[in-house]
Amino acid sequence: MRAAPATSGRAWDRLSLRHKRVIWAWGFLALPIVFYGMIRFWPTLEALALSFTNWNLLKPASFVGFENYIRLWNDPLFWQVFRNTFAYLIIGTPISLIISFVIAYYLDRVRFMHGFIRALYFLPFLTTAVAMAWVWRWFYQPVPIGVFNGLLTWLGLPQQPFLRSTTQALPAILAPAVWAGLGFQVIIFIAGLRAIPTSYYEAARIDGVSEFTILRRITIPLLKPTIVFLVVFSSIGFLRIFDQVYNMNFNDPGGPLNSTKPLVLMIYQTAFKSFDMGYAAAQTVVLFMILLVVSLIQLRILKDR
């Protein structure tokens, strides 16, 4: 990159400084433009195009119009998966944000061993989801293996089926995802809390306003950019959940009876187990639409208030 302009010799010397800088700029951008074109934009268009074809890798793709989308609409599994995907979002996002806000709100005021306590909350964020999925899977086993059922039995309560139950499995899989994300959200909340000018608090204290009113009238409104970021960011994460689901019920991923299967797992199975590429591509386009619409709705609602 450095050599290219130098070799053009005298012609290069005659260029004005401004023109030279423009050439440098395009030189810097050349490889990245190729990258984004080939690895981001072209595949996006290809996924869209594939979603209108019937293709199983064996015979050439044939154009089938909206057939994949119609098939998806009429697929009861898709609607089950759709509900599951939103269940992860609707349970996961509020719970994780409320817990992390409460932790951050109090942790921000703690000075004694602040770094140590913060580290305790942050450590799970650095773990590998696959590793922790297996740890949690072990926790959910029946006695005498599982920790949770061991605890329940010790307390004299009945054992729970957890991952073996169609109603309990989804929250059970969500728990490690929420747990692992808390530390990140706490750190971001603390950063947001510290960005609020202390003069607001001083003014409120002088006026003798209660702590709760300060929280409601000053802290939360001024924290809105942070809240918007975390709501959108964590929602996208929950809508794309995969690692935990795949590993925690490995013998029947998405089970029992598809009760925990999210859209990304359906995509994975359609594309790389059944090799029904056109149908899988249509599912990825639907995932894209879901992410886009959910983010836009959240931004609209949160920005207005």
Place this chain on the structure above:
Amino acid sequence: MSMNAATLDHRSSFRSVRPGQVIAWTLLFLGGIVMITPILFMLSTSLKDASQVYDLRLVPESPTLDNYITVLSDGRFLRWFLNSLFVAVAVTLSNVFFDSLVGYTLAKFRFRGRYFIFIAILSTLMIPTEMLVIPWYLMASSFGWIDTYWGIMFPGMMTAFGTFLMKQFFETVPDEFLEAARVDGLNEFSIWWRVAMPLVTPALSALAIFTFLGNWTAFFWPLIVTNSRELYTLPVGLSSFAVEQAIQWEMIMTGASLATIPTLFVFLLLQRYIVRGVMLAGLKG
């Protein structure tokens, strides 16, 4: 540095310790212990032999490293560990180089099409990886990249997030610094590399930490693009290992510990930078 300033914040003035604060501290502390309990149980079980697994006490009665010796003896974990390390380091270096080069160009050069390029790159943030994996897979198949390191790495060599983050930071670098270097006769590449880059090291470390962690823990794409055990990354290898071990929980926990301990260790060394990096990336990103 910013952390020190923040902890001196007068909001947390503890001249008189009130009971409420003691209760809040105690609850936060207990909550923190609960948070790391899964990690502690994992480590504890990895130190137990098969006969002790059903004993759910956190401190093993007779701790042993036998599980680690067994798991590490056939070399698979070491291989997966090195695969993950190589992939994560290579992708991180690529991102630190290219994301900052592009971010710098978009922040500090004036040329027609600049805004268009910026919006085009930023728009790729909206496209979920899952939508791209099928075309990537087809691309990797036709170029023979399945089951290669490059196959695992190529989708992440540059990211819009990193580019955006670096652009934000390069915008805070005063033009006078760059102008002075220009007067000294440095070429544009050297100005970026030798003058601008050292001024944004906090952002670079934030980018490096995020990219490394993201690739170290990545599961979805490596699962798709690797077929042979030799090319598995640590998460994919661990998943296949755990399936194979079935109910030998002490072995599974040993594998999980091997995947977790290195990042925890790095965290203990670099806690301050990592937390600051997360804050920077979260606020600017």
